[in-house]
Every structure is written in C-alpha cells, then in structure tokens.
Amino acid sequence: MSELVTLLVQAGAILGGLGLAVGVMLVVASKKFKVETNPLVDEIVEVLPGANCGACGYAGCADFAERVVNEGAPINGCPVGGFDVAKEIGGILGQEVAEGEEQYPFVRCNGGLNCVDRFEYVGFEDCKAVMMLSDGEKGCNYGCMGRGTCVRACPFDALSIGEDRLPHVNKNLCTSCGLCIASCPNDILVFAKESEKVHVLCMSHDKGKAVKESCTVGCIGCKICEKNCPEEAITVTKFLAEIDQDKCTACGICVEKCPQNTIAIR
Template identity: 45%
Template structure:
C-alpha cells in the first residue's frame, strides 16, 4: 500500500516537472502568428481542395501573407471576388483569371461502351483500374464508380444512371479535385469560354475504338480538316481542341457536324448560365472598383 502511494506521488511530481518544462518552452520559443493570416483564411471558401498548390486554405493563407512572391489569385474556387479581397488585404495586385469548369472526356455509358468482364469488387475507380485496367474494353474511358463524385468538395457532381458523372455547372468551382483523383485522367478543366470539346479520352487507333465504343473519337481528322481556324490537331489518335483559338475566332463550329461519331459536341449551351454569371460578377467588380476610385478622388 505504501509502495503504491510512493509511486503515485513520484509520478505526480514527474508530471508536474514536465508540465512546467513544457509550459516554459512553449512561452520561451513561441512564435507570433500574423493576425492577417486568419483574416485571409476567413475570406477563402474553405473547400480544402488544394487547387492553389498548397495543402489547404490555411497553408495558402500563410504563404500569400508571408511570401511576397505568392500571388493572391491562386484560389480557383474563389474566382475574381476572392482574389480581389486577398489582394486588397495583402497589398498585392491580382490579375483577372477566367473561371474554369469540370468536363468529363467520355460519353461511353453502359449502352455505348463494351465491357470485357463484370466487376463486383470495391465500388471505386482506383480499385477497379487495378484489375486489368477496369471492366471496360476501352482502357482510357470513365469507369463510372464515382471516385470523382465522392471527392468533390463542393457537391457539384453526381453519378448518373448511365454510369457517368454529371456536373452541376452552377456548383462547380473549377477547383480540379475531381481531375486529380481520376485514375484514367478522363476529367479536364475547361475555360468557360470554350465552344466545343472532344468527349473522348482514348489514344487507340480508330479500328480499336470502333469495337470498344460507338461514340469514341476515331482520330480520322475530319474535324481538323474542316476547322477554318486550325484550332484542332490530332495527337495520339485523338482530336485535341485549342480552346483559346476556338473561343476567339470561331462562331460556327463546323467540326461538330463533320464528326462521324459525334465525339465533338458544343459546350455553349451547357455552360451558358455559368458564363453569364461570371460576366455579371466581373462587371459588378469593375463597377465597384470604379465607384471606389471616383469616391477617393478629391473634389475640385
């Protein structure tokens, strides 16, 4: 009994000594935190998507406040509104960036794409891709198990009945989280000014694609030959659109009508609400900035 009491007293004393040592060390070596970091963090959308290149909003807030070389417009989900607020808080200049939107480069749904076997494992694209590349004959297509949907921090994606992700253009912030988690690299981030896109990700030759999917790109080059602005090239048997040239010069995408499998489709109708909202947002920001500048001008 006495031994137990002695042990208890010794352990208590040791705990107190270590407690005082830690308290002293904490006070002695404590680093002051710039209060501006928390203010900037509160401005950010808190999606923790990592699109800025940092491990979460807190890390980006610390970097943009502490490092003069870190620009204030790296928060893609926050768009120009957040960029301007961060710029004002940090005393930096924020260049306007065009909003992006997520796009799935595959239309090979259950009735369009051929399957090589029935998969009954873990319902996850990464897990399914480890088994012979997945159950689809096309080794480049969307596997349809919703890994992108589960990882979207803004609930902007759902899995359709046809096994392909559906993107809510009004919720999508263009953060790119879905793009990074897709094992097949089927998802891309497009500028909202894009007119057309290729709904295929296959790098196989046309004969192989035709057997695997009825809506895949054959790499035939008809779209390229019929584009008067040279905005389309064929790379690795796949049509690739230069969206900058397409948005700037093309108002009548003839490539859509020429594509034999309809792998090229228009994006104008899909993202029109987002484009209009972005334009209104930029116009409002410009007007507010002009009003603020006029207010600060001294009266004659």
C-alpha cells in the same frame, strides 16, 4: 484523527505549491518560446472559405495564408474562393489581381453506355479498384469507368453519376477546386473555360478499327474534322483530334462532319 488532518493539509499544500510552480513555469515558457505570427496571416485566414480542402496545394487555409504572406504564394491560389477571395487578399496585402475567366471540370469522354464492357465487374464501386483488373471492365482503356471515384472526391457534392454512367458536374455547386480531376485514374476530367464551347469527347489513342469495336462514339482519327475546319483549329495526332481553343470560333462544322458524333458543342 488530528494526525490525518495534518497529513492532508500538508499534502494539499505540497500539491498546491507544485501546481503554482508548474503554472509559473508554463507562463514563463509561453512568453519565452512564443511564436510571433504575422497579423496579415490572420486577416487572410478570415477571408478564406475555410474548406481546408487542400486544392491550393497546401495543408489547409491557414497554411495557404502563411505561404502567401511569408513565401509569396499567388494570392489567387484558392480555387474555392475564386476571384472574390483573391480580391480580398489583394486588398489586405495592397496588391491588385486580374480577374480570370471561370473554368470548370469537363468530362472528356462520352463512352458510358456507348462503350462495351469486356466483363462484368462485381466489387467495390471505385474506378481505381476496377482498373486493377486488366485496366478495367471497359472495352476502351482510355474511357471513364463510371464508378464514382470523382464523385466521392468532391467535398461540395457537385458531381453525380448519371444514367449514362458518366459523371455530371453541377456548376452551381462546383468551386473548381480540382480534387475530382486529381482523383480520376484515367485523366478524363480536365478544366475547361466557359468560353470553350467545342470539345472532343474522347481520349483514346487507339486506331480506328479498335475504337469502333469498343465504342460507338469514340474518335477514329479519320481527320474529317481537321480537313473541314475553316480556322485550322483541329489537328489529329496519334489517332485523336485536338482542338486549339484559341483558334476555334465554334462554327459547328466539325460537329456536323464527325461520323462518330465525337465532337460536341457544350
């Protein structure tokens, strides 16, 4: 019995000694290989929203903060935090930041139920999945599939698919992170400034006859809007009207003249 006790004591002493040695080694290693971090990085991380959504183009909030301090990344690069966060970062770094105009994702398609379906799709509710089948079920290859890929991409629940089978943006929840825009396989979602009121709700470059066969509200490239715009703010290129927002005064003439109701004031 005494021999067993002696062995246990010896084993405990050996293990204790090993534990102490390893502990000392870890302390020495932590001091020797310690990576010094700039305290400014920690300060910036504190003011960031912490969404880690990657909308800034970096791996997360901490990575963005490091890039700002160490690589000169733009201090207004966090779309979720917006101007308020950019201003706080500027205060930390002693830089001024100009306030930009707010912009939100805008759906450049009014097809939805106005666009014919070429076939009935039964499968996973995802726009990219639908487009793997002959470029989608819609008669228009440029239009919104309405399967909610953008909705699922939004970490802030700011999008929803309406009864018109089109995505709708809740500006009260939207942070303009741009993840919905990046997720859209047809590039239907684009950023639009609050001051930009007149929009062409179509992305099709098909000829007029083909557009009319597939969608009742698609642009047919008739150039009526271009000819009637007093500010010469509209040009039709490849059968699609485009508005120069710098010239547009939102007079509404193009909206009234458009035979397809493709142009709208929003």
